[in-house]
Amino acid sequence: MTESGKPILYSYFRSSCSWRVRIALALKSIDYETVPVNLIKDGGQQLAIIEYLEETRPTPRLLPPDPKKKVLVRMISDLIASGIQPVQNLSVLKQVGQENQLTWAQKAITSGFHALEQILQSTAGKYCVGDEVSMADLCLVPQVANAERFKVDLTPYPTISRINKSLLALEAFQVSHPCRQPDTPPELRA
Amino acid sequence: MTESGKPILYSYFRSSCSWRVRIALALKSIDYETVPVNLIKDGGQQLAIIEYLEETRPTPRLLPPDPKKKVLVRMISDLIASGIQPVQNLSVLKQVGQENQLTWAQKAITSGFHALEQILQSTAGKYCVGDEVSMADLCLVPQVANAERFKVDLTPYPTISRINKSLLALEAFQVSHPCRQPDTPPELRA
Numbered sequence: 001m002t003e004s005g006k007p008i009l010y011s012y013f014r015s016s017c018s019w020r021v022r023i024a025l026a027l028k029s030i031d032y033e034t035v036p037v038n039l040i041k042d043g044g045q046q047l048a049i050i051e052y053l054e055e056t057r058p059t060p061r062l063l064p065p066d067p068k069k070k071v072l073v074r075m076i077s078d079l080i081a082s083g084i085q086p087v088q089n090l091s092v093l094k095q096v097g098q099e100n101q102l103t104w105a106q107k108a109i110t111s112g113f114h115a116l117e118q119i120l121q122s123t124a125g126k127y128c129v130g131d132e133v134s135m136a137d138l139c140l141v142p143q144v145a146n147a148e149r150f151k152v153d154l155t156p157y158p159t160i161s162r163i164n165k166s167l168l169a170l171e172a173f174q175v176s177h178p179c180r181q182p183d184t185p186p187e188l189r190a
Numbered sequence: 191m192t193e194s195g196k197p198i199l200y201s202y203f204r205s206s207c208s209w210r211v212r213i214a215l216a217l218k219s220i221d222y223e224t225v226p227v228n229l230i231k232d233g234g235q236q237l238a239i240i241e242y243l244e245e246t247r248p249t250p251r252l253l254p255p256d257p258k259k260k261v262l263v264r265m266i267s268d269l270i271a272s273g274i275q276p277v278q279n280l281s282v283l284k285q286v287g288q289e290n291q292l293t294w295a296q297k298a299i300t301s302g303f304h305a306l307e308q309i310l311q312s313t314a315g316k317y318c319v320g321d322e323v324s325m326a327d328l329c330l331v332p333q334v335a336n337a338e339r340f341k342v343d344l345t346p347y348p349t350i351s352r353i354n355k356s357l358l359a360l361e362a363f364q365v366s367h368p369c370r371q372p373d374t375p376p377e378l379r380a
Contacts, residue, residue, distance in 0.1 A: 047268055052261040055260070067245045074241055074242075077238075081268075081272055082237075082275075083276060085272075087276055091301075092277055104285070107285070111281075
């Protein structure tokens with residue numbers, strides 16, 4: 001908390017974990033201050049922050065009230081935040097060695113996206129689960145951005161691509177975008 | 191569901207993801223049938239199943255009612271299920287190549303346990319968060335078992351070791367243990 005009572009987000013412009021939380025904050029219209037940190041602990045821990053926001057600021061909801069739909073939202077979120085992102089994150093890539101990084105990241109993402117595309121084909125409406133934005137969508141957009149960064153061909157994933165495009169048209173996904181953060185370097189701004 | 195209405199768990203005796211769910215089922219006294227599957231999709235998706243069980247069978251609770259404690263439980267669960275487990279899981283190890291597997295897994299686990307030990311020192315009572323068994327404990331025990339399998343020295347993690355020991359004394363953690371599953375090979379039974 002700042003002195004004025006605003007929450008502080010320790011954020012790294014490029015981190016998909018930070019980005020997920022920024023989208024949640026924007027959707028829930030929570031005003032916050034950013035403290036940029038250059039080194040970020042990777043992993044899916046920010047899902048816990050999103051669940052906390054959901055409990056303390058329930059409107060608009062990021063989890064559907066129905067337990068069966070909710071489990072779909074959490075399953076998709078976990079598939080991305082635990083199944084794909086940790087295997088292609090910075091600290092793992094460092095361990096893999098520079099010459100293997102691109103191949104490693106592409107393999108992690110494509111095998112995850114293959115599973116994700118199949119799931120979304122049965123759960124998606126306008127967004128990942130039905131027509132309401134949910135936690136799953138907060139996870140999807142940063143992961144697709146990572147895929148693009150690692151030059152993954154997205155043609156085999158038409159549902160992922162379509163949902164991603166619809167989401168990027170929303171204000172909350174734009175203001176939270178890595179290219180518009182206080183610590184975004186000038187050459188990456190848009 | 192089986193014809194008799196029992197839920198079916200598609201389970202692999204050794205998978206830490208399956209084990210987490212088995213502990214939840216045992217704690218909530220939910221009778222189920224096991225269908226062993228030899229190949230398991232890794233990742234943290236089973237946390238979504240645990241959240242679903244929590245919502246549909248709230249007693250005994252696996253998440254504390256207080257949002258601040260709940261965020262700690264989810265943070266610890268995510269640190270393990272998204273931050274450690276996916277980096278040392280079977281499919282990643284296959285990609286790393288046989289000669290590097292042990293070093294890779296040990297590095298992933300020790301760096302995660304270093305962070306976890308520090309967090310637990312401030313959150314733990316008898317178990318990971320206070321004195322009630324929570325989702326975090328369901329994640330801890332299978333991960334410590336993985337650490338032991340990869341011959342990680344646990345001396346630097348006294349809090350992790352102490353909590354793990356207390357948990358393994360509980361019935362739910364024993365009946366769900368990989369050494370007591372229908373698909374456990376005879377040489378690994380205990």
